[in-house]
Amino acid sequence: MGRKIEMKKIEEITKRQVTFSKRRSSLIKKAEEIAVCCDVDVFFVAFSPSGRISKFCSQKSIEDMIHRYINLPVERRLTHIADVQEKVEKLRHLNHIKGDVSKIHFLEKQFVSLSILFHLINFLCH
Amino acid sequence: MGRKIEMKKIEEITKRQVTFSKRRSSLIKKAEEIAVCCDVDVFFVAFSPSGRISKFCSQKSIEDMIHRYINLPVERRLTHIADVQEKVEKLRHLNHIKGDVSKIHFLEKQFVSLSILFHLINFLCH
DNA sequence: CGATCTATATATAACAG
DNA sequence: TCTGTTATATATAGATC
Numbered sequence: 001m002g003r004k005i006e007m008k009k010i011e012e013i014t015k016r017q018v019t020f021s022k023r024r025s026s027l028i029k030k031a032e033e034i035a036v037c038c039d040v041d042v043f044f045v046a047f048s049p050s051g052r053i054s055k056f057c058s059q060k061s062i063e064d065m066i067h068r069y070i071n072l073p074v075e076r077r078l079t080h081i082a083d084v085q086e087k088v089e090k091l092r093h094l095n096h097i098k099g100d101v102s103k104i105h106f107l108e109k110q111f112v113s114l115s116i117l118f119h120l121i122n123f124l125c126h
Numbered sequence: 127m128g129r130k131i132e133m134k135k136i137e138e139i140t141k142r143q144v145t146f147s148k149r150r151s152s153l154i155k156k157a158e159e160i161a162v163c164c165d166v167d168v169f170f171v172a173f174s175p176s177g178r179i180s181k182f183c184s185q186k187s188i189e190d191m192i193h194r195y196i197n198l199p200v201e202r203r204l205t206h207i208a209d210v211q212e213k214v215e216k217l218r219h220l221n222h223i224k225g226d227v228s229k230i231h232f233l234e235k236q237f238v239s240l241s242i243l244f245h246l247i248n249f250l251c252h
Numbered sequence: 253c254g255a256t257c258t259a260t261a262t263a264t265a266a267c268a269g
Numbered sequence: 270t271c272t273g274t275t276a277t278a279t280a281t282a283g284a285t286c
Contacts, residue, residue: 009164018265019265023159030280128259129260144254
């Protein structure tokens with residue numbers, strides 16, 4: 001594809017930006033194709049140094065991915081989810097003792113979904 | 127690239143899996159190239175219906191991406207982060223009133239990082 | 253299945269306007 | 270910078286092993 005380039009940072013800024021722009025389009029196109037043709041959920045993000053974010057997600061949101069993940073057989077899920085659930089149980093207990101069911105309750109719910117997301121992402125990235 | 131295929135789910139299972147395997151390799155290769163040559167952080171995940179996860183992350187973890195993101199000028203960040211901070215302030219206040227600085231404190235810290243991650247991911251996917 | 257081959261279809265680096 | 274063109278380099282569908 002075009003002249004061959006080395007596998008290292010393109011030092012010339014203009015050239016680097018042009019290359020990014022072109023390759024990003026192709027990458028997202030490929031991501032769409034693999035998602036549709038191969039029936040997989042795909043999520044792609046790129047952060048440019050200037051702070052621009054490029055993304056592609058085959059689902060309405062990553063939460064759908066997570067729901068799909070959670071519906072898998074237990075042995076395929078993160079063992080971490082058990083830890084999260086344990087923490088939530090402790091919180092629930094604490095909550096019961098204090099008799100405060102307003103703010104803490106909202107926080108507890110946030111904690112469940114956020115923790116699952118957090119552990120999932122960490123699992124994916126390590 | 128080979129014979130042209132339609133932009134729809136490949137019904138034949140074997141063919142679909144072979145196509146996924148081949149395209150996944152290329153996609154990850156492309157993701158690596160754009161990350162290195164264009165100096166961007168890239169994160170890619172694919173969930174197959176059978177529960178297999180394929181991933182590529184140019185950083186040690188998505189947290190590095192987030193730190194990079196947070197170091198951007200304020201005007202480029204999510205307005206949502208302000209909301210998160212507001213919630214944290216309310217929590218801090220609640221915490222102060224109750225005089226409980228143990229469990230709630232740990233939860234508060236979790237909430238900060240998780241909320242930033244959550245809002246970022248949601249922003250990326252909508 | 254996975255690896256390799258081969259004929260096409262795509263992607264894209266360099267360049268031009 | 271942005272868009273379009275073109276000459277190459279890649280990617281890959283289908284076939285064969």
